Amino acid sequence: MTTLLDPTGELSPVTRQPLPRLEGLTGATIGLLDISKPRGDVFLDRLQSLLESRGAKVERFRKPTFAKNAPPDLRREIAERCDAVIEALAD
Amino acid sequence: MTDAAEWVPRDGLVVVVKRGCPTCNTVLPALVELREARRDLVVVTQDDPAFPEGLGAIFDEDLRGSHRLGIEVVPTLVERVAGENRRVAIGWNREEWQELSRVSDLAPDLPAARPGCGALNLEEPHASRLAELDSRPLSARAVGLGDDEDPIEACFTRGWSDGLPVVPPTAQRVRRMLTGTARPPDELVAVVPPDYASATVEKVAINAVMAGCLPEHLPVVLACVEAACTEEFNWHGLAATTYFSGPVVVVNGPIRRQLGMSWGINALGQGNRANLTIGRALQLTLRNVGGARPGEVDRATLGNPGKLSFCFAENEEGSPWEPLAQARGVAAGRSAVTLFAGEGPRGVVDQLSREPESLSRSLAMALRTVAHPKLPLGFDAMLVVTPEHGRVFREAGWTRQKLERRLLELLQIPAREMIRGAGGCAEGVPASMFEDSESSTIPKFRPGGLLLVHAGGGAGLFSAIIGGWINGEGGSQPLTREIQ
Numbered sequence: 001m002t003t004l005l006d007p008t009g010e011l012s013p014v015t016r017q018p019l020p021r022l023e024g025l026t027g028a029t030i031g032l033l034d035i036s037k038p039r040g041d042v043f044l045d046r047l048q049s050l051l052e053s054r055g056a057k058v059e060r061f062r063k064p065t066f067a068k069n070a071p072p073d074l075r076r077e078i079a080e081r082c083d084a085v086i087e088a089l090a091d
Numbered sequence: 092m093t094d095a096a097e098w099v100p101r102d103g104l105v106v107v108v109k110r111g112c113p114t115c116n117t118v119l120p121a122l123v124e125l126r127e128a129r130r131d132l133v134v135v136t137q138d139d140p141a142f143p144e145g146l147g148a149i150f151d152e153d154l155r156g157s158h159r160l161g162i163e164v165v166p167t168l169v170e171r172v173a174g175e176n177r178r179v180a181i182g183w184n185r186e187e188w189q190e191l192s193r194v195s196d197l198a199p200d201l202p203a204a205r206p207g208c209g210a211l212n213l214e215e216p217h218a219s220r221l222a223e224l225d226s227r228p229l230s231a232r233a234v235g236l237g238d239d240e241d242p243i244e245a246c247f248t249r250g251w252s253d254g255l256p257v258v259p260p261t262a263q264r265v266r267r268m269l270t271g272t273a274r275p276p277d278e279l280v281a282v283v284p285p286d287y288a289s290a291t292v293e294k295v296a297i298n299a300v301m302a303g304c305l306p307e308h309l310p311v312v313l314a315c316v317e318a319a320c321t322e323e324f325n326w327h328g329l330a331a332t333t334y335f336s337g338p339v340v341v342v343n344g345p346i347r348r349q350l351g352m353s354w355g356i357n358a359l360g361q362g363n364r365a366n367l368t369i370g371r372a373l374q375l376t377l378r379n380v381g382g383a384r385p386g387e388v389d390r391a392t393l394g395n396p397g398k399l400s401f402c403f404a405e406n407e408e409g410s411p412w413e414p415l416a417q418a419r420g421v422a423a424g425r426s427a428v429t430l431f432a433g434e435g436p437r438g439v440v441d442q443l444s445r446e447p448e449s450l451s452r453s454l455a456m457a458l459r460t461v462a463h464p465k466l467p468l469g470f471d472a473m474l475v476v477t478p479e480h481g482r483v484f485r486e487a488g489w490t491r492q493k494l495e496r497r498l499l500e501l502l503q504i505p506a507r508e509m510i511r512g513a514g515g516c517a518e519g520v521p522a523s524m525f526e527d528s529e530s531s532t533i534p535k536f537r538p539g540g541l542l543l544v545h546a547g548g549g550a551g552l553f554s555a556i557i558g559g560w561i562n563g564e565g566g567s568q569p570l571t572r573e574i575q
Contacts, residue, residue, distance in 0.1 A: 010231070
């Protein structure tokens with residue numbers, strides 16, 4: 001029998017349960033994350049007004065560059081302050 | 092399993108020979124005399140138990156004794172003291188043999204010296220089998236294949252390939268690859284994004300086998316993996332981008348010649364094993380260990396063929412300038428890799444300029460098109476100047492710095508050409524960037540955003556531009572690393 005050596009990172013993915021869905025938007029804090037792509041702000045401004053008109057509180061966040069991961073502190077801050085987050089990914 | 096080489100003496104004399112070696116046959120009289128004078132002499136034969144006749148030779152059938160003694164040539168005479176080789180005489184050399192054995196007037200009818208032949212233990216398949224005896228254990232998961240499974244197809248099926256066949260990474264091949272470095276297999280080379288998995292020397296060696304590398308290529312691949320996984324180079328962003336780019340590797344220093352790399356005709360193309368397999372091994376390591384596969388984390392809209400492999404050497408010997416690695420701080424005479432986040436190369440033709448000013452204007456016009464003629468500052472570029480274009484700069488005494496400076500000057504572009512809407516084209520920079528867009532200019536490249544490399548065949552008044560990806564701290568910065 002031929003045996004080969006595994007060229008991959010051999011990571012075992014951690015299975016996580018998704019958080020329960022929000023009951024509704026009233027009173028919820030929704031984070032809006034701008035990743036610094038052009039016109040992400042236009043999209044998020046519109047989302048903010050739609051969310052606020054439905055009773056949600058909105059917090060805005062911004063990554064320093066779209067070409068790198070969000071800094072750990074930013075991720076922690078969003079997790080602490082928000083019930084959900086929407087990220088504006090593309091141009 | 093008992094040690095088949097238990098005859099290797101702690102103390103005393105050993106001579107290793109084989110029938111297939113003419114010198115071993117020539118020195119038979121010396122062996123007979125030596126055996127008479129030194130009863131502790133152990134005669135060892137590698138290929139024929141009946142050779143040499145009458146000397147009570149031990150047949151080193153599995154060659155483990157020769158391997159333990161470190162025999163590279165036959166005949167070799169070894170003096171053992173306290174379990175170590177104290178002195179070694181390689182080939183036949185009367186003076187050395189006499190000094191080592193303390194036997195005088197040894198075989199006076201023989202010539203004074205004769206070179207030996209290559210030892211059998213260094214030939215394949217023996218060499219790999221013997222190397223396995225003293226190598227450290229491998230720790231990668233062993234994947235058993237079905238009896239009817241084709242190993243190359245199995246690598247495709249398991250998602251380990253870049254779309255081309257890979258060399259199946261058997262333990263034997265990986266061990267042979269590991270002989271290319273003194274670094275232990277379990278040493279950490281880098282943590283590879285986006286999965287942030289550990290690339291050990293062994294994991295890199297496995298991927299180097301798959302890419303088709305030779306063991307001597309491995310140190311270059313290791314330097315590439317280290318460079319790619321730095322915060323500055325930002326493999327995470329580069330792996331995930333929608334843009335075209337991937338890592339481009341330029342190799343400098345004596346290792347280019349040792350590996351027979353290409354920096355001449357077709358340097359950016361196909362045909363050279365070291366160029367192609369080193370670049371491919373880097374990409375396979377990043378994707379297999381780090382997990383950035385196309386359509387998953389790799390979101391490239393089009394990509395480019397260089398994402399299979401993009402590695403070449405600089406033509407240092409014929410260059411008008413000091414090598415790229417030296418310009419970036421590596422000491423002369425040292426080997427290094429420079430990684431650049433680049434797209435595919437595009438040609439620049441100028442067959443008429445014989446003056447450096449005219450030629451730099453041509454190059455500047457072409458460089459302006461990197462990413463978009465109206466997009467400044469966001470992208471670096473590598474300019475590959477060929478010998479026929481390089482000659483124009485050399486003959487005029489233009490240094491690397493002078494050409495860079497002139498190109499940056501020529502690429503100070505009037506703002507009115509760059510603003511959104513100018514030239515009837517929506518792309519560009521916002522007019523609000525300038526107080527007065529009529530009189531302002533804006534640089535195409537940031538300082539240090541141009542990398543000049545000299546490569547290519549001797550005929551062709553062309554150069555090539557390799558456009559970069561998002562530059563600077565928020566993107567990817569070119570990175571030079573010495574090869575260990």
